[in-house]
Amino acid sequence: MDNDTYYHTTEAVLHTIDDASISVRTLGSGPYLLFIHGFGVDGSTWRRLLPHLSASFTCVIVDLPGFGESKWHKHTDFTFTAQAQRLGKLMEQLGINRYHLVAQDTGASIARILALKFPAQLEGMVLINTEIPKHRPPYIPLYQAIAHWPGMNWMFRNLMKVNQIVRSPLLFNQFYSDKSLLKHPDYLTPYIQNLKSSSLRMEGLLKYLRGIEWQVIDGFEQTHQALEAEVLLLWGEDDRTFPVKRAEAMTAQFSPKANLERVKNASLMPHEEKPQEVANHILDFLTIKAKI
Numbered sequence: 001m002d003n004d005t006y007y008h009t010t011e012a013v014l015h016t017i018d019d020a021s022i023s024v025r026t027l028g029s030g031p032y033l034l035f036i037h038g039f040g041v042d043g044s045t046w047r048r049l050l051p052h053l054s055a056s057f058t059c060v061i062v063d064l065p066g067f068g069e070s071k072w073h074k075h076t077d078f079t080f081t082a083q084a085q086r087l088g089k090l091m092e093q094l095g096i097n098r099y100h101l102v103a104q105d106t107g108a109s110i111a112r113i114l115a116l117k118f119p120a121q122l123e124g125m126v127l128i129n130t131e132i133p134k135h136r137p138p139y140i141p142l143y144q145a146i147a148h149w150p151g152m153n154w155m156f157r158n159l160m161k162v163n164q165i166v167r168s169p170l171l172f173n174q175f176y177s178d179k180s181l182l183k184h185p186d187y188l189t190p191y192i193q194n195l196k197s198s199s200l201r202m203e204g205l206l207k208y209l210r211g212i213e214w215q216v217i218d219g220f221e222q223t224h225q226a227l228e229a230e231v232l233l234l235w236g237e238d239d240r241t242f243p244v245k246r247a248e249a250m251t252a253q254f255s256p257k258a259n260l261e262r263v264k265n266a267s268l269m270p271h272e273e274k275p276q277e278v279a280n281h282i283l284d285f286l287t288i289k290a291k292i
Contacts, residue, residue, distance in 0.1 A: 003047040003048050003050075003051065004044070004047055004186070006027075006047070006050065006051055007025070007027075007044055007046075007047040007050060007061075009027070010025050010026060010027055011025070012024065012025050012063070012068075012069045013025075014069070014070070014071065015090055015093055015094070017086040017089045017090050017093065018077075018082075018085070018086055018089065019072075019073070019075055019076045019077055019082075020065035020070060020071065020072045020073075020076045020086060021065075021070060021071040021072075022062055022063065022064075022065065022070050022086060022087075022090055023043070023062065023063040023068055023069035023070045023071075024060060024061070024062055024090070024094075025043060025060075025061045026058060026059065026060055026061070027050055027054045027058075027059045027061070028050070028053065028054025028055065028056070028057055028058050028059045029054075029055075029057075029058055030055075030056050030057045030058055031056075031057055031058065031098075031099070031100065031123075031286075032057070032058050032060060032096050032098065032099035032100070033053065033057040033058065033059050033060065033099065033100045033101075033102060033286075034060045034062070034087070034091065034096075034099050034100070034101050034102070035059060035060065035061045035062065035102050035103070036062060036064065036087070036101065036102070036103035036104075036107035036108070036110055036111050036114075037062075037063070037064065037067070037103075037104065037105075037107045038103075038104045038105020038106045038107045038108070038130075039105055039106045039140075039205075039208065039209070040067075040172070040191060040195070040205065041067065041191050042063045042064075042067040042068030042069075042191075042194075043061040043062055043063045043068055044068070044190070045104070045269070045271070045272060046059075046061055046102075046271065048271065048272055048275035049102075049271045049275045049278060049279055049282075052275060052276060052279030052280075052283075053279055053282065053283070056283065056286075057100070057286075060091075060094070060096070060099070062087065062090070064083055064107065064110070064208070065078065065083065065086070065204070065208075066078060066204035066205060066207055066208030066211075067201075067204060067205070067208065072204060072207070076207070077211075078207045078208055078210060078211030079211045079213055080106070080109055080110050080113055080211055080212060080213045080216060080217075081113055081213060081216065082211070083110045083113075083211065084110045084111075084113035084114040084117055085117065087110070087114050088114055088117055088118040088121070091118075091121065096121075097121060098121055098123055099121060099122070099123065100122075100123050100124045100125070100126070100286055101114070101115070101122065101124070101125045101126065101229075102126045102128070102282060103125070103126070103127060103128065103130070104127075104128035104129060104130065104269070104271060105128070105129060105130055105131075105268065106130070106131065106208075106212065107130075108127040108128060108129075108130030108131070109130055109131045109212075109216075109217055109220075111125060111127065112125075112127070112220060112223075112224075112227065113216065115227050115228075115229055116223060116226060116227065119227075119228045119229070122228065122229035123229060124229055124230050124231075124232070124285065124286055125227070125229045125230070125231045125232070126231075126232045126234060126281075126282050126285060126286075127231060127232070127233050127234070127258075128233075128234045128235070128236075128270060128271060128278070129234075129235055129236055129239050129241070129242050129247075129267075129268050129269070129270065130242060131217045131220075131242065132242055132246045132247060132250050133217060133218045133219070133220045133221035133250070133253070134218055134221065135242070135243075135246055136214070137241045137242060138169065138240070138241065139169075139170060140209075140212070141214075143209060144209050144210060144212055147206040147207075147209045147210050148206075148210060152206060153199055153202050153203055153206060154199075156195075156202055156205075156206070157195065157196050157199065157202050158196075159171070160192050160195050160196035161196055163183075166182075166188070166192055167179070167182040167183070167188075172188055172192075174239055174240055174241045174267050174268045175187075175188055175267060175268050175269050175272075176188075176266075176267050176268075176269060176272070176273050177236065177238040177265050177266050177267040177273060178265070178273065181272075181273065187272065220253070221253055224250075224253035224254045224255075225253060225254065225255040227254060227255075230256070230258075231254050231258035231259075232258065232259055232260075232261065232281065232282070232285040233247060233250075233251060233258050233259065233260040233261070234260075234261050234263060234270060234271075234278055234281055234282075235247050235260060235261070235262055235263060235270070236263045236266030236267045236268060236269065236270035236273065236274075237262040237263060237264060237266070238265065238266060238267045239266075239267045239268045240267075241267075241268050242268070244262060247260060248260055259285075261281050263277055263278060263281075
């Protein structure tokens with residue numbers, strides 16, 4: 001069974017939480033492991049990782065409002081704080097009182113807010129290539145500033161139709177260290193197809209983008225030490241969006257200090273590019289925690 005087929009062996013179920021409905025898939029058995037995806041993708045980004053983890057964990061995979069099959073409306077709050085609050089309430093609604101987190105990119109910022117708001121529920125956190133206090137990834141603040149301008153939905157959907165732009169540093173060049181994957185039909189292509197073919201999906205992306213709270217992210221410099229759950233940082237070391245040197249410096253902000261594992265020959269999406277290696281790191285980390 002291929003990864004995509006396995007991911008879709010379970011149907012997505014919508015759970016209404018406050019001002020949005022969150023799409024949830026559940027695979028596997030064992031302790032609960034919540035997966036939170038990043039910007040521009042959806043829960044399917046974990047499809048290569050799940051076969052390696054679902055034998056040991058019950059994997060709960062969400063589409064954040066703004067992406068995938070989740071539903072939102074004009075009054076939905078897209079701030080990262082609201083996204084985290086909804087996820088905490090979702091896990092309560094599902095009756096899941098203790099769980100681990102695996103999150104990447106903006107999803108790992110939302111995960112940190114979630115861990116600060118619901119500390120008693122969190123057992124361990126795996127954060128993959130994510131925001132770093134006082135660091136701004138290229139172009140994102142600019143896109144955030146213009147996201148509310150008239151015509152941006154149309155403009156970005158049309159930019160998605162130009163392969164040279166899609167694969168450039170302006171958009172998705174940093175997804176993979178192996179640049180051939182930018183052209184591969186099973187990697188970047190499905191995400192781009194969803195965005196360029198749907199005005200609603202593009203509007204969701206723009207609303208999500210506007211919800212990034214840089215003041216909260218910069219505040220992690222102080223609040224990282226308040227996280228009660230143990231933290232593993234996994235980093236595709238070729239990523240220029242969030243440079244690994246800055247990530248290494250960030251580890252000292254956690255108390256106790258977080259461990260950082262580099263993933264060679266990988267960039268922003270190491271869980272897609274090197275799923276077996278990433279899964280091994282996750283299993284080692286969570287297995288050690290289970291023995292403590």
